[in-house]
Amino acid sequence: MESSTYRDEFPIMRNYVFLNNAAVSSPPSRVSRALSELFSDYSSLGLMRYPQWMKQVEKTRSLFAQLITAEPSEVCFMGNTSEGLSAVANGLSWTPGDRVLVPVPDFPSNVYPWANLERLGVKIDYFQKRAGRFTPAELDAAIRPGTKLITISSTDFATGFRCDLEGVGELCRKKGILLCVDAIQSLGAVPLDVKKCGIHFLASGGHKWLLATMGIGALYISKEANGLVHPARVGWRSVQDEENFYNLELKLKPDALRFESGTLNVPGITALGVALEMLLEVGVDRIHERICDLNDMFSEGLATRNFSIISPVERERRAGILSFMPGGGNAHELFRFFMKNKVLVAQRGDAIRISPHFYNDESDIEQFFAVLDQYIQKSER
Numbered sequence: 001m002e003s004s005t006y007r008d009e010f011p012i013m014r015n016y017v018f019l020n021n022a023a024v025s026s027p028p029s030r031v032s033r034a035l036s037e038l039f040s041d042y043s044s045l046g047l048m049r050y051p052q053w054m055k056q057v058e059k060t061r062s063l064f065a066q067l068i069t070a071e072p073s074e075v076c077f078m079g080n081t082s083e084g085l086s087a088v089a090n091g092l093s094w095t096p097g098d099r100v101l102v103p104v105p106d107f108p109s110n111v112y113p114w115a116n117l118e119r120l121g122v123k124i125d126y127f128q129k130r131a132g133r134f135t136p137a138e139l140d141a142a143i144r145p146g147t148k149l150i151t152i153s154s155t156d157f158a159t160g161f162r163c164d165l166e167g168v169g170e171l172c173r174k175k176g177i178l179l180c181v182d183a184i185q186s187l188g189a190v191p192l193d194v195k196k197c198g199i200h201f202l203a204s205g206g207h208k209w210l211l212a213t214m215g216i217g218a219l220y221i222s223k224e225a226n227g228l229v230h231p232a233r234v235g236w237r238s239v240q241d242e243e244n245f246y247n248l249e250l251k252l253k254p255d256a257l258r259f260e261s262g263t264l265n266v267p268g269i270t271a272l273g274v275a276l277e278m279l280l281e282v283g284v285d286r287i288h289e290r291i292c293d294l295n296d297m298f299s300e301g302l303a304t305r306n307f308s309i310i311s312p313v314e315r316e317r318r319a320g321i322l323s324f325m326p327g328g329g330n331a332h333e334l335f336r337f338f339m340k341n342k343v344l345v346a347q348r349g350d351a352i353r354i355s356p357h358f359y360n361d362e363s364d365i366e367q368f369f370a371v372l373d374q375y376i377q378k379s380e381r
Helices: 029-066 081-089 112-120 136-142 165-177 267-282 283-303 332-340 364-381
Strands: 075-078 101-105 123-128 146-152 176-180 201-205 216-220 321-323 344-349 351-353
Touching: 029 075, 029 216, 029 267, 081 112, 081 176, 081 216, 081 267, 081 332, 101 112, 101 136, 112 123, 123 136, 136 165, 146 165, 146 321, 165 176, 176 321, 176 351, 267 283, 332 344, 332 351
Parallel strands: 101 123, 101 146, 146 176, 176 201
Antiparallel strands: 075 216, 201 216, 321 351, 344 351
């Protein structure tokens, strides 16, 4: 892939070596232009552009559905991943003694919505991962009588381990258990087919690998599980006759769109749609291969410097994250040195996490190691 074709679309690359897409990505210029045009229309024309905005909303819905191989009617917009997961947790019917299996450690977004169900008598079973990893067989052994749902992150936010979604989906099919996925650390970096993986619910924000903005995300509710979940919040857009403001009837939409209770985040949805167009234009298969190639180069350079890499080596278990241990308990010191020298990475515990995207290139790798070598020399004095 010729990353230079798209590199100029990311102004942040003129100021930094940006390797932090697993935190908050920097949107491409086409997203900025689209938002500028939207706000210009909003300020000068007001609601006269509302029909066009709604067309963009439906276009974005279709693009997100295409990304995950779903149908548009199975996709609704949320503010973020936490909101999407909470909509599922609070929308399912629970009986005291029902159980939810949650592999941990995990990012809080995929823990707290389920822990919040304990007030209803739901039992939360925490399965301990090993270095961020787990297998379908290990989950199988952790299932207890009454397990109603398994919720997992597609990719571990700290180690970058990408779980076997197809294997977990097959396990859930055999056991008659619902599968919920927090996909924010893989969507946009790894191809995904929710039908093939047997996923019932999937939530993701748009501000990481999807290259959109903060405050916008989407929730997938499969047709198979649609009748099992009821919106905890409803509003004027939840109903079938949403433009009827006088003869009111609480007749909810029959699909995932009933979870969109009120006025939508049109700027966020617009940003997401433009970013999705770019990702699909490039091709997520090609994006994944490019990210893996870049991380292979990072891995080789880190290995020659005797750094310990804690992320998976196998490509089928990788998304976009590469984490390594600086040694000596000085991850924070190294993180600050990178930041000072305009190399944007993240610190997660005792590890440094890098997360390049498809537009990064070999010059970024060279600058990363130039700064790292400066740090090594400084530390050896």
